[in-house]
Amino acid sequence: MDTMPRVLPRAVKQPIFARNYWRRNSWITVGAILLIAILGYFTRWICDDALIFTRIVEQILAGNGPVYNIGERAEASTSTLWQWLLAFAGFVFGQSDTSTLSWMLGLLLTAAGFGFAVSATSRLHGGHVAAMVPCGILALLGVRPVWQYATSGLETGLNTFWMALCWWLLVRLRDSESAKHVVAAAFVMGLGPLVRPEQTLVAAVFLIALWLVAKPTWRVTLAAVAAAGALPVGYEIFRMGFYGILVPMPALTKNASESFWARGFAYVGDFANPYLLWLPLVLCTVLLAGVLRRHRSDRIVTLTPVVAGVLSLAYLLKVGGDYMHARMVLPIFFLLMLPVLVLPAAKKTRVLGVVLLVWAVLCASIGQFVPQDSKLIDDERGYYHAWTGQTYPTESADFTPRMRYLKDALSPRTLIYEDPHERILTARLREDVPSKSMVIGVYLGTVGVISPVDVGVVDFWGLANPIGARFEFPTVKPGHSKPLSNAWLLADYADPDAPVLNPGNFALRADLTADQVAAARHALSCGDLAEIQRSTREPMSPGRFWANLTGAVHRTGVTVPPDPFVAERKFCGNP
Structure with missing residues (x-):
């Protein structure tokens, strides 16, 4: 018996035939999953940083706790959830060396994330529409780093999956009256700080949107706040008591509290310029404007990932980006594309979809990053391909x-x-x-697994x-x-x-x-x-x-x- 109070729906429910949109457009969802899985598999790799997680997992499974070295409590990983997910996978499969599992799990989560994301966007815009155009999907799949970081052994796949699941839950809440759904969605959205520290900002935006969409009673609101904060707050207390600091160690190393605006703009430009991303971004902005005019009742939902992406971009510019080409911009790019992944097949949408298709084919074929002489931003996959001498460096033995x-x-x-x-x-x-x-x-990861x-x-x-x-x-x-x-x-x-x-x-x-x-x-x-x-x-x-x-x-x-x-x-x- 559900004793929690019910949440009134924000909008009038759509008719039955409108709720079956996904059955008519499921080919787009399946196609997106297969394409990212195939492209990710044929660019599979792991990097030295991924082996840092491998080393920590080895320590966890050996009974030494989440440390890098015995007797020294330093939090070397920046994704708590990825670290423990790998430890769980290693425990289940009986492997302390999770380097191979890391790229497989990353690819699985990326593909699942694409599936949830496309399904949610179809549900948002589908209604009674018989055909959809995969606009944002083309924009994502046209950029090679999207395929490459589908693996890498890092937390990018988990990041994609978490953002997609938050999006799916938010869209679903438009038609739900259940308080349990609100609390469950809040719990998932609250995991952002454990996915990566900077995803705290994205989590906050989604949680605010959840409250605005669901309009829960104060009792449900308190339950949702408790659910959202339970694991992040609990782990932060553990972090402070166990490691003795507020943030993972790499945040201190990279001076994450300081501002490096010029370097941040250079990093974002380093991602956008090689792939002529201004074209898909402009086209998708035009498409988003059209969506907002048509779906006034869903503006909050539609704009949530856009707001989260813009705020994340501002933070990335402030902290100065990263040394890995594209890595830190990809989650932002994914967020910005969420509301326009698929759109109803109107005349203008079809025309812009064709333009995006041509751009995506050309970009995927010839668009590539060329490292600059400064060597401040690296092509990580190209570097480790050359360094290991392996076409697909996917296990610690390659390093x-x-x-x-x-x-x-x-x-x-x-x-x-x-x-x-x-x-x-x-x-x-x-x-x-x-x-x-x-x-x-x-090479911290490589020496660690040796x-x-x-x-x-x-x-x-x-x-x-x-x-x-x-x-x-x-x-x-x-x-x-x-x-x-x-x-x-x-x-x-x-x-x-x-x-x-x-x-x-x-x-x-x-x-x-x-x-x-x-x-x-x-x-x-x-x-x-x-x-x-x-x-x-x-x-x-x-x-x-x-x-x-x-x-x-x-x-x-x-x-x-x-x-x-x-x-x-x-x-x-x-x-």
Whole structure:
């Protein structure tokens, strides 16, 4: 018996024959699913960043928790839900190495997302219309990165699926009277922060639209708010208590709170220009304007993904984009296309659909990204295709041959590093480090899957390093602007009783001195840096959890001068 109050429908229900629109136009939905699945399969790949998730999943399945290294609580992944979804898949299929599963699951979720999205848009515009034109579908499928990031091993497929499901639920709520549907939709929409932190903005827009469309009573509203916030708020409390900060570690590394407008516009232009996206965007804007004139009662629903996409674009411009070509713009592009994926086959729609079809065929055939000399934005798929020598790099074994020597060189209680000339240099590991040995990794994912879970990996770029992530370097290339110097490496992990300037024992650069190592080691023992070390390495207990929780706000704002002497003065005071 449903004891929850009913929600009055916002609009008059459509007649029975109008609700069966999907049966007459199901070929479009099926066609969209098959096309993205086929195109995604023939461009399948994973990248080094995907292997970061693989490493974390290995730690989870080994019983060490959601960490990158044993004994160091650093949240290296930016998609909590993707991380745990992969862990669940690995548990079900009995595979701790989920690299192959990641691209398969990503492709499955992308195809399912296209299915939900097209079905919802058909339902929104279909009514009694007998034929539809796949306008927005053509715009999406004409752009190669849409196919390529259908796999990649990253959370893009999950992102697509979540946005499509939110859209489907919102459209469905126009014809629903059930309070349970409102609460269930709120729960799904509230998952945005766990899909990716920036999807909090998209989730907020959809939740507001849900309230405006459903007009629930205050009791249902409270239930919906509780449902939307349950998992994100619960996990944020866990994050603060377990990791000791407010956001995933990569957000600190990329200085996500700062503004880089010029770089952001360059990043978006880097996506739009190679594919002449101004043409489909202009045409789809014209089509959207026509839709808004026809469907006055559905304007809120129709504009919701557009508003979410525009606000997300503004945020992306502010934070300066990313170093992966197209990756961070694709969710925005998908949102903007949702209301016009399919449209009733009027005369103008057919004409514009033909123009979009010609553009899509030409763009898919000849439109491609050409990396610039600055190398600030990379063609990730092309890079790893060349780097691994594989047409379809889809498993961790495709990446490991380039660094197999690290595994061969591994020995207990040793810190291992490869210098620019590919020489293996070592230092004796500090006694209290729980890992049996440590390796510094420039390719964090690849080195992580080579190394067993009881071997620690020090991230050269700071994505999983609590100290390196806080360096006060200017962000030029996001995620690749904070190199960890040997002074900090040795100060943090090397045995302090070993000779400091012994090239046979330490990975030393010519500019490294014993005084630098000593200054860095002293800085790590003082003030906020000492507390950061305790928050990530001290054994977890109720007291430690509470200390992490209450100090998370302050700890998140701590920055570290990369110069050991400056850092020593900042955290330890003047001698």
